[in-house]
Amino acid sequence: MILRFPLFPLATEVDSQGHLNIGGCDTVALAAEFGTPLYLFDELSLRHKYTEFKTEFGQRYADTTVIYAGKAFINKSLALILKEEGLGLDVVSAGELSIAQSVDFPMDKVYFHGNNKSAEEINLALKWHIGHIVVDNLHELKMLGEIAREPGDTPDILLRLSPGIDPHTHQYIATGTVDSKFGFPLSSGEEAVAAARSASNLNLVGLHFHIGSLIFEVEPYEQAIELTLNFAAEMKQKYDFELKELNIGGGFAIQYTSDSPAPPIAAYAEAIVSKITSQCQELKLTPPRLVIEPGRAIVGQAGVALYKVGAIKDIPGVRRYVPVDGGMADNIRPALYGSKYEAVIANKAVEKDKEKVTIAGRFCESGDILIKDINLPPISDGDIIAIPDCGAYCLPMASNYNASLKPAIVMVKEGTARLIRRRETLDDLTRCDLI
Template identity: 40%
Template structure:
């Protein structure tokens, strides 16, 4: 069948999707998710023994996403009890979950332990103390990784920089031995290994290599001074993707080859046992797998300054541009074959000057009623969506090999009010 000049995503006509489900609309491609996981499998999991991948579920989490992960045998990195709950509810095995967070509460830890979550990644000495008081009497040991702060100044937005010295995350390298001692002083806690996550949207491997060198030196100290092996090294996520033309998605295979070679070399040089290697990609798996469809509304031309094209969504469905200046590209879904001849700014509909999705993008001439597809919105869009200006959350559709399926229905105004308690008699 001859395709129209509309923009197709995973073999599906996005204009037809917008008309069928309304806009704004999140569209997620199962094909792309599986393709990305396929690369991770081939270039890392199947290639190197002792490796595991945990999808960073904060990037995008639904039960359907979990079912894909289960099918692909990929674990889940969760950062809240709600994320653990979602994963368990979808059927993820608890041992396939790692639990993060810089301020896990007593209730969070109790929930994770009682549900037999595979590994808890402790983030502070105070969390280890909290756990030490929680586990006595347990009939087993709880496996812990220590999130380290390797003090790395990575090149990314400061809000996505998570391993610099001045960060709320992680235990400093100088405190590591004390942390290991504190863990092993408790009968029911077991030190399994170390974790770091340098930041998000990183393109240079040097930051990972610098962190690995610092960490292996500490593994050596832990071995020599405490006679304890580090069984696992979890190097987090952060692998960058191409939102705009000048960016280039990290070549995962090349990254992992370099990381594994350097790690093996360092372990050998330091006469350390081979540690299992975990990764936690979020964005790299899901960003390119999502688009958001909008309808074009008001167009305001300010001569000599700019043309604002407003769409029917904005910061409630994608807060990243206003939160940290994230950049996106877009296509006009119903004019995909037309020349880009107009420089415009895509504004959201919220009552905030900062509610702009894309500054200065060249697109075909736009009119009210056109459909705009903002690309690569799979990561941290749906998961960060909110109700600002009492905006119901958009519907979410999965597409796969030319077929579409509604996965999350559009919220109603009643959904927005559903948790409010009103005394009708008052």
Template identity: 45%
Template sequence: MKLHGSMEIKNDELYIGGVNCLDMVKEYKTPLYVFDEQLIRDNCREYRKYFKAEENGNRVAYAGKAFLPGYMCRLIKEEKMCLDVVSGGELYTAHKSGFPMENIFFHGNNKTREEVEMGVEYGVGKFVVDNFYELDLLEEICEREDKVQEIYFRITPGIEAHTHEYIKTGQIDSKFGFALVNGDLYNAIEKLKEYKRVKLVGLHAHIGSQIFELEPFLDEVDVMMKLVKEIKENYGIELTDVDLGGGVGVYYTEEDKPRAIKDFCEAIIDRAEKTCAELGMEVPHLVIEPGRSVIANAGSTLYTIGSIKDIKDVRVYVSVDGGMTDNIRPSLYHAGYECSIVNKMNGDTENRVTIAGKCCESGDILINNVAISEIESGDILITTSTGAYGYSMASNYNKIQKPAVIAVKNGEITPVCRRQTFEDVLALEL
């Protein structure tokens, strides 16, 4: 198992942020999400530094769908990041946490009337408009509220990224954005002539998630810059911003070969400068929206081993007290993870087992056929890189409570989310 951030081994036991994982479990029980706060902050600072946030006025917007309790809103505010939200719930969380609304980008392919009204009322910085329905709705609400709203148009640039089928978003066959090839973007720009309450200031595209190659991002830069020039020449609209979305791949297992934040940012900046020079235009302010690459490796999940079922000549099932309710990604995407026993970190990894969850589903398998040290019931197992889309996609399937969340740094524990009780699970039932 690869160690991330502040992870270290002392006396055969795993520590994160200077805290023994066994001590975390004694106080907060399992399953338990653990976040390495220093690693999160380091990632934010690297993005801002290498994307030239201060130097060029570019912006880095954390993609909140990856993980967004109030704690995270406050942290990224302290790190001078912007925020990408995709729902009224995420926007409300940011609002309640005191996050500056002018630094929010409001996404979503089907924002409801209530969500658009909320965004306008709160003073969201940019609406990323996805379709004609939203454009009409936004104009109507801004007219009523006597406001002018800055917007980006989200486009589908027709770029195929090498990633999972469910997380491709830049190709023509996508539920997101205005397509280029069928003329939707140009029809939307023409439609702006009818409106007085929306102001187009930028373009947005997002080509997918968990992408390791640089080439799709560089192709995206070329497409977007050419569009900026074309829109100015053909429609007289000077776009100041280009938002390139997120999607940077991260490490989950040895098969993954992620790019360093520095390499990714520098490649984007260099390509934008080169392409704009060739087109004879100023480089717009650039925006990127990392989520997974900020938070994934900073998060881990601790479980207690329960039953161990050895089916001779077939496999050994090792069951934990969590599963698809706290990490749906293996069942949804066949996503891979690494694991270890936190109280046996230096043990020989000669055993082959399958880590199973406790849900009443055959597909509730966290890790298939993994090499691990000798396991006993009561041992504490860790799966790493669960910071993105673990807690945010957690459910109460089988009436299982959502785990607690803590952050660790310099030997201190910060509670982030308390564990649900059975009363919490039933709280909405009448």
């Protein structure tokens, strides 16, 4: 039986038992086999989203490079898929960089971001000959110039600008405003260009901005592009700086709830490419390579979290709480950002009767609520709750709060599920402890 589940991965349907199937796998059976909480990723959805970005931007602007933002979620298995698909990778730490290196990811396709890179991280990036370093501040620019002294150490760099744009998103994920810890404000960007151009061992090739995450409008991108290209034209006149790469970051939204549709990728592509093309013509700039860095938009909808229902609590006339065996330790987003989700009872996917419940986590915080006031079929302990759109910024921000164990992860494809990260054990909790 095929029903429409627009928030779930592409390969989602209901089987003859009324169970939710993803990637040809019965999610109820997966929960029984691997335990819960369990995160699953649909490989078909991952590859499809990359292809969509490549197609929609590439057919409008041939010189486009798609870089996956690893902070959304990265592990060795995903890095191998990215490698197979030919994507680049945006990393922000030695840890993310080492994951890429562990699967022989092509280092020339890696962009190293971060607002406070250490000398050790920069040395590692140079040792592994990564493709680009995105410089965030003058301290980093100076440090990079001092470290990159060996023959062959002339890294390609981009300067991260903060264009002062309001992306109309949550304040914690707005990163391109004037008051931001990220990047050079346009007012001080010239000093950075001058310093970079005067450094014989640094090769300034481009400019970068990332205005935020979950951006549901195209106008902030257009505004940021206009300001950045105006800046590039001014720097060309003053310092003979030729803009070879324009990296506009990511931030492309996905749909988390039925009442919050995101623009199609084609809409972002059309607005962004049109603005770059017209602005370059107006300013008489050679159109640069366009680099985009989607993360959530590639991996978000591919991921689903599975939980088991426990001790249901009714407060007459107030609320019906449905506790599950996970929560804020594996998905902090509702508590941190007030993020909204929807859910399906995986073993009752077609039942039509509804009751209003609140899905609560198991952790010792009143704010550990995954979904408040959602209408679902009557729930019993032992039921399996499936929450879609959990592929991005859940597992990377997971913790061991209350000494909990981080969940297992499986990748599903064409009826096969393979474990790509085992569940932590009690021994793992104390593995680094010393007495």
